[in-house]
Amino acid sequence: MRATQAFIPTLREAPKDAELISHRLLLRAGFIRPLASGVYSYLPLGLRVINKISNILREEMEHINGNEFFFPALVPRELLEESGRDKVDVLFTAKPHDYFLGFTHEEVITDVVRNTIKSYKQLPFLGYQIQTKFRNEPRPRGGLIRGREFLMLDAYSFDRSEDDALVAYKKVRESFGRMFTRCGLASIAIQADSGAIGGSLSEEFMVLSEDGEDTVLRCSVTGYAANAERCEAIPVPAEAPDAEVPAFSEVSTPGVKTIEEVSAFLKVDAKRLIKTLVFLAPDGSPVVALVRGDRELNEAKLGRTLGGPARLADPAVVERVTGAPVGFAGPVGLPASVRIIADREVATVRDGVTGANKADAHFQHVLPGRDFPAPEYLDLRTAVAGDQSPIDASGVLYTERGIEVGHVFYLGKKYSASMHAEYDDVDGAAKEFEMGCYGLGVSRTFAAAIEQHHDADGIVWPITIAPFAVTIILVNPADPAQTEAAETLYTTLKASGLDVLLDDRVERPGVKFKDGDLIGVPVKVTVGKGVADGGALEIGLRRDRNSKQAVPIADAAAHVL
Ligand code: ATP
Ligand code: MG
Ligand code: MG
Ligand code: MG
Numbered sequence: 058m059r060a061t062q063a064f065i066p067t068l069r070e071a072p073k074d075a076e077l078i079s080h081r082l083l084l085r086a087g088f089i090r091p092l093a094s095g096v097y098s099y100l101p102l103g104l105r106v107i108n109k110i111s112n113i114l115r116e117e118m119e120h121i122n123g124n125e126f127f128f129p130a131l132v133p134r135e136l137l138e139e140s141g142r143d144k145v146d147v148l149f150t151a152k153p154h155d156y157f158l159g160f161t162h163e164e165v166i167t168d169v170v171r172n173t174i175k176s177y178k179q180l181p182f183l184g185y186q187i188q189t190k191f192r193n194e195p196r197p198r199g200g201l202i203r204g205r206e207f208l209m210l211d212a213y214s215f216d217r218s219e220d221d222a223l224v225a226y227k228k229v230r231e232s233f234g235r236m237f238t239r240c241g242l243a244s245i246a247i248q249a250d251s252g253a254i255g256g257s258l259s260e261e262f263m264v265l266s267e268d269g270e271d272t273v274l275r276c277s278v279t280g281y282a283a284n285a286e287r288c289e290a291i292p293v294p295a296e297a298p299d300a301e302v303p304a305f306s307e308v309s310t311p312g313v314k315t316i317e318e319v320s321a322f323l324k325v326d327a328k329r330l331i332k333t334l335v336f337l338a339p340d341g342s343p344v345v346a347l348v349r350g351d352r353e354l355n356e357a358k359l360g361r362t363l364g365g366p367a368r369l370a371d372p373a374v375v376e377r378v379t380g381a382p383v384g385f386a387g388p389v390g391l392p393a394s395v396r397i398i399a400d401r402e403v404a405t406v407r408d409g410v411t412g413a414n415k416a417d418a419h420f421q422h423v424l425p426g427r428d429f430p431a432p433e434y435l436d437l438r439t440a441v442a443g444d445q446s447p448i449d450a451s452g453v454l455y456t457e458r459g460i461e462v463g464h465v466f467y468l469g470k471k472y473s474a475s476m477h478a479e480y481d482d483v484d485g486a487a488k489e490f491e492m493g494c495y496g497l498g499v500s501r502t503f504a505a506a507i508e509q510h511h512d513a514d515g516i517v518w519p520i521t522i523a524p525f526a527v528t529i530i531l532v533n534p535a536d537p538a539q540t541e542a543a544e545t546l547y548t549t550l551k552a553s554g555l556d557v558l559l560d561d562r563v564e565r566p567g568v569k570f571k572d573g574d575l576i577g578v579p580v581k582v583t584v585g586k587g588v589a590d591g592g593a594l595e596i597g598l599r600r601d602r603n604s605k606q607a608v609p610i611a612d613a614a615a616h617v618l
Contacts, residue, residue: 058525060560064101067572077268079507080200082516086575088524095197095205102576105524105556106503107208111187113239113521114210114497117232118185123212126186128165131156136164139476147192149205158191163472163494166213170490171478177217180480180490181225185212187499199268201504202460208499215490217482219469222491226258226467229495233262233463236497241519242506244462247273248283258467262497263459264505273459285456335375339365343378344396362398460505463497516577517600525558527617528578532566532585542594542610543584549614574599580617 064087071081083089088103099107115125134155137143142164149158159165166184174182190209197203214225230246237244242264249261261284263273272285336344336359344363348355352369359367370378378395472478473489482488503522510517520526527550531543540561547559558578560569566585573581583595587607594613597605608616 058556058558060558060562063558065572065576066100067575075200077199077202077504077508078511079202079504082507082511082575083200083504086516086577089200091200093205095194095203097201097204097206102524103503106518106522107499109522109524110240110499110502111210114187114236114499117236117239118183118210118212121183121228121232123183123185126166126169126184127188128159128162128169128186130159130189130191132159132162132165133157136168140164140472141475147194149191149193159188160190160192161209161494161496162186162188162211163213163468163492164476167472167476167478167490167492170215171473171476174215174480174490177480177482180215180217181221182215183212183225183229184215185210185495198270199504201500203270204500207501210495210497210499212495214493214495215473216493217480217488217491219491222467222469222493223258226465226493229493230260230465233465233495233497237262237264237462237502240502240506240522242462242502242509245273245282245459247459248281249286249464260465261461262463262465264462264509265457265459266505266508267458268508269458269460271459271461273457275457284461335370335378336367337370337374338363338367338396342396343370343374344398345378346398460501460508461498462502462505463495465495466493468492468494511577514571515575518577518579520579523556523577523579525556525576525578527555527580527582528558528560528573528576529582529584530560530566530569530573532569532583534561534563536586538589539584539586542588542613546582546584546594546610546613546617550617553614553618555617582613582617 066087068085068087071085075081075084083103084091086102087100088106089097089099091097118125131151131154134143134157137145137148137157140163143157145160147160149160150156151158170182170184174180187208187210189206190211191206194203194205197205201207212229214222214229216222216225234244234246244262244264246260247263249259261271263269263271263282263284265273273282274285275282334346334348334355336346336356338344339360344359344367346355346359348359356367356369469491470489472492478490479487480490506519506522507516510519518524529543529547529550531539533539543559543561547557550557558576560573562569577599579599581597581599583597585595587593587595588610591610593607593609595605596608596613596616606616
C-alpha cells in the first residue's frame with residue numbers, strides 16, 4: 058500500500074475523553090473512529106489488524122478441528138425464552154420484529170445441533186464463528202475494550218459425556234492460550250465466576266494491566282489465581298475501623314533476603330508492578346518497601362503504618378543498606394535486620410490468626426471502599442476448591458488488575474436440557490449433549506495488544522498482528538535516486554508476500570517518521586540521501602531505537618526478508 062493512496066487519518070492529539078492508552082492510540086494512529094457510545098468503525102488499518110488476529114484464531118481452531126459457522130445476528134425471542142435468557146439485561150432488541158441482537162450464541166448453535174446431530178457417531182463436535190456481538194453495556198469504556206458492538210470468537214463443544222466435554226474444554230483452553238501467544242499477548246488463565254452464561258467450571262484469560270477492570274487475586278506460593286468476582290463478600294468486622302488498617306504489611310520471611318527473592322517470592326515482576334525503595338522509618342532505621350505511586354503518597358502511607366513521619370532514603374543510605382549503588386540492576390543483599398514491607402496491593406494473608414486456607418481467611422489490610430468498590434472484605438472461601446486448598450498460608454495474596462480477553466466454560470447440560478437437544482447414544486437411549494462454550498474478544502484483544510505494546514511515540518505492534526510488516530519511508534520523493542530505490546524495494550518485498558507500506562507522501566520527513574512510529578509498523582526502512590550512487594539505506598526495528606543499520610541497497614531486500 059502506498060501512503061498517498063491509503064486512508065490513514067492520523068491525529069496529533071487524542072480527544073480528551075479517551076483515557077486508556079489503547080483508545081488514544083487507536084484514534085490517533087487512524088485505526089478506528091467512534092460512531093456512537095461504544096460503537097466504532099474500523100478504518101482500513103484497524104481492519105487489517107482484525108483480519109490478522111482472525112486468521113490466527115482460524116488456524117488455531119482448524120488445528121483442533123473446529124468447524125467455522127456464521128450465525129445470524131438476529132435471534133428470535135422464542136429461542137432465548139427456551140433457555141430463559143430473554144431477560145438478560147444487556148440484550149438489545151431489534152424492532153419492528155421481535156428479535157434480539159445476538160450477545161452470544163449458545164441457543165442458536167444448540168438449535169442447529171438438535172436438528173442435525175442425531176447420533177453419538179457424529180460426536181464430538183466443535184463449532185465456532187467470528188462475529189459481531191451486541192451488548193447494551195451500561196458503561197462502554199476504553200474504546201474497543203468495552204464496546205456495545207464488538208467482535209468475538211465464540212466456540213461451542215458438544216460431547217457424549219462429562220469426561221469428553223472436559224477433554225474438549227481443555228483443548229479449547231490450550232488453543233486460546235496459543236492464540237494469545239501468537240498475537241503477542243502475555244496472558245494468564247485464572248479461575249472465574251460463570252456469570253450469566255451459567256455452568257460450573259470456568260476460567261478467564263487475563264492480560265494484566267493497571268487499567269484493567271477486573272481484580273485478579275494471586276497466591277505467591279502456589280500461583281493460584283482467581284477473579285475477585287468469584288470471591289464471596291462478607292461484611293466488614295465492626296472492630297476494623299479505617300484508621301487501624303495499616304497501608305503496608307510485613308513481607309519479611311525467613312529465607313528471603315534479597316529484593317529479587319522478594320519479588321520472586323511474591324511472584325510479581327518487581328519492575329512492572331512495583332518499585333522497591335528504601336525509606337527511613339521515624340526512628341531512622343531503614344525499611345525496604347515495595348510501593349506503587351508517587352513519593353509523597355508513599356511517604357504518607359508509610360508514615361501511617363509506621364506511626365510517624367517516614368521519608369525516602371537518600372542514595373547514600375540506599376547504598377549502605379543494599380550494598381549496591383543506586384540504579385544498580387543486579388541482585389542485592391539485604392542485612393537480616395532490615396524490614397521488608399509491601400503496600401496494600403501486595404497484602405499479606407492473616408497468617409497466625411486465621412491462615413488463608415482456613416475457613417474464614419480474609420485479605421488482610423485491605424481497606425473496603427479504598428481498595429475495592431464494595432464495602433467489604435473479600436472472603437476466599439469460594440476460591441478454595443475441594444479439600445486441597447490452592448492458597449498457601451505461608452505465602453501472600455496479592456491483587457493485580459487485569460483485562461479479560463477470553464473466557465472458557467464447561468456448561469454441562471444447561472442448554473441441552475432446557476432446549477431438549479438430544480442424540481441417540483450407542484445403547485439407543487436419547488441423551489442430552491454435554492456442552493462447553495468459549496469466548497475470545499477479538500476487538501478487545503486488538504486493544505489489549507496495544508495496552509501491552511506501546512511507547513511514548515505510539516504503538517509497537519507484535520509482527521504477527523501488525524497492519525503492515527514493513528514501512529518504507531521515502532524521505533524525498535522529488536529525488537529520483539531515492540524514489541527508484543524505494544520503489545524497487547517496495548515491489549520486491551510485496552512480491553515475497555509481505556505487507557508493505559510505502560510512505561511516498563510529499564511531507565516533511567519529520568511527519569513521516571512521527572506517523573511511522575505512531576502506527577507502529579515493526580520494521581522501518583528509511584530511504585534517504587544515503588542511496589545516491591548505489592549507497593546505503595537504513596533498516597531498523599520499531600521496538601528498538603538502537604537497531605538501526607546502514608544496509609547497501611543491493612542487500613536491502615535480503616536483509617528485511
Ligand atoms: P466483561 O466481564 O468484561 O463484561 P464478560 O465476562 O461479560 O466480559 P463473556 O461473556 O465472557 O464476557 O465474553 C467472552 C469475551 O468477549 C470476553 O472475555 C471479552 O474478551 C469479550 N467481551 C465481552 N464483552 C465485551 C465488550 N463489551 N466489548 C468488547 N469485548 C467484550
Ligand atoms: Mg460483561
Ligand atoms: Mg467477565
Ligand atoms: Mg466472561
